[in-house]
Amino acid sequence: MSDGRPVPTPALRSARWYGKDDRDGFIHRSWMKSDGYPDDLFAGRPMIGICSSASDLTPCNSHLDDLAEHVERGVWEAGGVPLVFPAMSLGETQMLPTAMLFRNLMSMAVEESIRGNPIDGVVLLGGCDKNTPAQLMGAASVDLPTIVLSGGPKLDGWYQGRAIGSGTDVWRLSEAMRAGDITREEFLAAESGMSRSKGFCNTMGTASTMACLVEAMGVTLPRNGDLPAADSRRAVLAHLTGRRIVEMVREDVRLSRVLGPAAFANAVRACAAIGGSTNAVVHLLAIAGRLGVDFTLDDWDRLGRGVPLLVDLMPAGRFLMEEFSRSGGMPAVLRELDDLIDGSAPTVSGRPLRDEYAAAMRHGDEVIRQRSAPLTPDAGLAVLRGNLAPDGAVIKPAAASAHLLRHEGRAVVFESIEDFKTRIDDPALEVDADSVLVLKGCGPRGYPGMPEVGNMPLPRRLLERGVTDMVRISDARMSGTAYGTVVLHVAPEAAIGGPLALVRSGDRIVLDVEGRELRLDVTDDELRRRRAAWSPPEPEYHRGYARLYIDHVLQADRGADLDFLVGAGGSEVRRESH
Numbered sequence: 001m002s003d004g005r006p007v008p009t010p011a012l013r014s015a016r017w018y019g020k021d022d023r024d025g026f027i028h029r030s031w032m033k034s035d036g037y038p039d040d041l042f043a044g045r046p047m048i049g050i051c052s053s054a055s056d057l058t059p060c061n062s063h064l065d066d067l068a069e070h071v072e073r074g075v076w077e078a079g080g081v082p083l084v085f086p087a088m089s090l091g092e093t094q095m096l097p098t099a100m101l102f103r104n105l106m107s108m109a110v111e112e113s114i115r116g117n118p119i120d121g122v123v124l125l126g127g128c129d130k131n132t133p134a135q136l137m138g139a140a141s142v143d144l145p146t147i148v149l150s151g152g153p154k155l156d157g158w159y160q161g162r163a164i165g166s167g168t169d170v171w172r173l174s175e176a177m178r179a180g181d182i183t184r185e186e187f188l189a190a191e192s193g194m195s196r197s198k199g200f201c202n203t204m205g206t207a208s209t210m211a212c213l214v215e216a217m218g219v220t221l222p223r224n225g226d227l228p229a230a231d232s233r234r235a236v237l238a239h240l241t242g243r244r245i246v247e248m249v250r251e252d253v254r255l256s257r258v259l260g261p262a263a264f265a266n267a268v269r270a271c272a273a274i275g276g277s278t279n280a281v282v283h284l285l286a287i288a289g290r291l292g293v294d295f296t297l298d299d300w301d302r303l304g305r306g307v308p309l310l311v312d313l314m315p316a317g318r319f320l321m322e323e324f325s326r327s328g329g330m331p332a333v334l335r336e337l338d339d340l341i342d343g344s345a346p347t348v349s350g351r352p353l354r355d356e357y358a359a360a361m362r363h364g365d366e367v368i369r370q371r372s373a374p375l376t377p378d379a380g381l382a383v384l385r386g387n388l389a390p391d392g393a394v395i396k397p398a399a400a401s402a403h404l405l406r407h408e409g410r411a412v413v414f415e416s417i418e419d420f421k422t423r424i425d426d427p428a429l430e431v432d433a434d435s436v437l438v439l440k441g442c443g444p445r446g447y448p449g450m451p452e453v454g455n456m457p458l459p460r461r462l463l464e465r466g467v468t469d470m471v472r473i474s475d476a477r478m479s480g481t482a483y484g485t486v487v488l489h490v491a492p493e494a495a496i497g498g499p500l501a502l503v504r505s506g507d508r509i510v511l512d513v514e515g516r517e518l519r520l521d522v523t524d525d526e527l528r529r530r531r532a533a534w535s536p537p538e539p540e541y542h543r544g545y546a547r548l549y550i551d552h553v554l555q556a557d558r559g560a561d562l563d564f565l566v567g568a569g570g571s572e573v574r575r576e577s578h
Contacts (some may be wrong), residue, residue, distance in 0.1 A: 067238045078246035092207075147220065156323070157194040219259065328360055413503055
């Protein structure tokens, strides 16, 4: 923040549109005046874009219009001009075949909307899983003053007198119904109680993870990561965000000044401490790629080692986001991590990160633990390598079963998600509790879009015997609300001929999380024979954006961005429109 002294205002980018007395200036100003803007608004006031992913088709984002009004108040108050514009909205629970297919498309829409319009700074207003990373990717490619405001999590869910969490309890209840432990009527009755308010998932799923991580990265004001959507303090945060973005324009605080190597290192460690989603891996890799920051998949493993799990939230723990907020939220977590993170990292407030959490208080010892009493002493996401995943795979040890973190078993292979759904409950399927379920064809190109199907449901007959977890391996992702001993993001994926494509039922697979190994116990000669007989699958799509995606998407270890989007494009537009 400014210390009260005059701050020089850089030449406003919007003057390119509104500062000329020629025909083009007439066009740009006159058509805006149809909304009732007086002349003086075009004379040196920062034009602030509010990029909103509000949509009735994205229930987690359906309240963002209300938040945008509070942002607008703050912008007006600080002397700026708020201009709300839409972004493509990605509804994780609604879009087919998967919202992840469209993350890169949304990022392109955000990038071009910012670059092509008279915007001096931008507020990224989003919520559901893919919206925040997509917006950040697009904004990073333009690199204007940028601040993020998340929509906030739902209030706690309740059913039959106990708390239930978005997503996490869907998986649990679904398995319980398949095992015959609850009735279909009980399963359906939980639906309404799970979603009691506006907002995104109230577990530490991907939306909550990203809201927390962007706070740890310094691109939000404090408490963005935890305040519930229904909390009036979320509206206050929106108002303050509107004020601050105007100041950022005047101080020329661009996104690249905040999102440097320290921000990404802090995010990795924060992700471990909160038990964050594995989806954060692909999103942060993609954002770093847009900025040109040297940040790789191996950094996730290196930086996360030895970071304790401090937050007792579903799916890695017991509680929900409402309790997390009451217990002190993200500032309290960052204060506990003080000696593990870079507190000198810059933030959008203009202060170093340490100043943002120095006075934070942790209320109680259950939801947010002390460093001396963590839930797990080493909670970092693990990156596995071996002949089954030469370019890496990811597992979340905090959400896995301890007895399966070192395991060897017989592969039971499914060539596609349809093959899996057809055969998983077949009484003739040769599977037992020690088997390793292997799913192919669900990577970035193969599906396409890398869906959240990696946490494969267990065979019904094993559920009925009391089996609650098995090792599962795929080139897919899984929901941040999910749990289990699930190996994800295997790269290269099966559809482009990665070793996963060569696995057959009956092969032995070795998983050693401590040793960071994922190995197919098959000779090199045999793998060469299988590769010679392998042919790539026919692409699922032959036209439009989906075909563009298939032709240009990078693998999971590089963030699954499109190859031609890596690197920043800048904010300059050379030509006029008339």
